[in-house]
Amino acid sequence: MEKCDILELKESILADNDADADKLRLELKDEDLFYINIMSSPGSGKTTTILQLLDALKEDFNIGVMEADIDSSVDAETVLSAGYPCVQLHTGGMCHLDADMSRQGIDCLKGHLKKAGITTRLDAVILENVGNLVCPAEFDTGAHMNLVILSVPEGHDKPLKYPLVFEKCEAVIVNKTDALPVFDFDFEELKKGVETRNKDAKIFPISALKGEGIEEVSSYIKNRILGFKKG
Numbered sequence: 001m002e003k004c005d006i007l008e009l010k011e012s013i014l015a016d017n018d019a020d021a022d023k024l025r026l027e028l029k030d031e032d033l034f035y036i037n038i039m040s041s042p043g044s045g046k047t048t049t050i051l052q053l054l055d056a057l058k059e060d061f062n063i064g065v066m067e068a069d070i071d072s073s074v075d076a077e078t079v080l081s082a083g084y085p086c087v088q089l090h091t092g093g094m095c096h097l098d099a100d101m102s103r104q105g106i107d108c109l110k111g112h113l114k115k116a117g118i119t120t121r122l123d124a125v126i127l128e129n130v131g132n133l134v135c136p137a138e139f140d141t142g143a144h145m146n147l148v149i150l151s152v153p154e155g156h157d158k159p160l161k162y163p164l165v166f167e168k169c170e171a172v173i174v175n176k177t178d179a180l181p182v183f184d185f186d187f188e189e190l191k192k193g194v195e196t197r198n199k200d201a202k203i204f205p206i207s208a209l210k211g212e213g214i215e216e217v218s219s220y221i222k223n224r225i226l227g228f229k230k231g
C-alpha cells in the first residue's frame with residue numbers, strides 16, 4: 001500500500017477564524033476546488049459513507065480526502081487502500097479543525113498528489129472531521145458544504161441535544177438505517193428535531209454498509225459541485 005502522509009497540524013494563531021474561513025472559501029473558489037466538511041459523533045459511519053460516496057462520484061470528479069483524528073492513521077490507510085488520494089491530519093489533541101488547519105491539510109493533500117506523480121487537478125476535497133458533535137460545529141473550516149451524519153443507534157433526539165451542528169449543516173445523513181428494526185429510532189421525531197434547528201436542512205436516510213440511499217446523497221453532492229463550478 002501507498003505510504004500514508006501524516007501532517008501534525010499547527011495550532012492557528014489567527015484571532016479571527018471566521019474571516020479566515022471566508023478567505024479560504026474564496027481562495028478555493030479561485031481554484032475551482034469544492035470543500036466538503038463531514039461532521040458526526042465517533043463511529044457513526046463517516047469513513048464508510050465517504051468510501052461509498054467516492055465510488056459513486058469517481059466517474060464525474062477527482063476527489064481527495066483529509067482524515068482528521070487526534071491520533072492514528074487508520075482511516076487514511078482505509079481510504080488509500082480503496083485507491084483514493086488521502087492524507088491523515090493529527091490535531092494535537094484538539095477536537096476540531098479551523099480554517100487555517102484546513103488550509104494546511106489541503107496543501108498537504110496537494111503535496112501528496114505531487115509526490116505520487118498525479119497531475120490531474122482535484123475537483124473536491126472531503127474532510128472527515130474529528131468525531132465529535134460539539135466542537136467541530138463551533139469552528140468554520142472554510143468549507144463550501146457542511147454535512148452531518150447521525151446514525152440510528154445514537155437516537156432521534158440528537159438535534160435537540162446538540163443544536164449547533166444541526167444548525168450549521170445543509171444536510172443530515174441518517175446512517176445505519178439497516179439497524180432500524182432493533183432501535184426505537186423515530187424518523188418523524190428526527191425530522192421535527194432537525195426542522196426546529198434548521199428548516200432548510202435536507203435529510204438523507206442511508207445504510208452506508210449496504211450502499212442504500214447513497215445515490216441520492218451522491219447526486220445531491222454532484223449537483224452542488226457542478227453549481228459551484230458554474231457559479
Ligand SMILES: Nc1nc2c(ncn2[C@@H]2O[C@H](COP(=O)(O)OP(=O)(O)OP(=O)(O)O)[C@@H](O)[C@H]2O)c(=O)[nH]1
Binds near residue numbers: 049175179208
Ligand atoms: N449496521 C451498520 N453499520 C455501519 C454502517 N455504516 C458504518 N457501520 C459500521 O460502524 C462502524 C464505524 O464506522 P466508521 O465508518 O468507521 O465510522 P466513523 O464515523 O468513520 O468512525 P470514527 O472515524 O472512529 O469516528 C464500523 O464497524 C462500520 O462497519 C451502516 O450503514 N450500518
Ligand SMILES: [Mg+2]
Binds near residue numbers: 046047048075128
Ligand atoms: Mg472514520
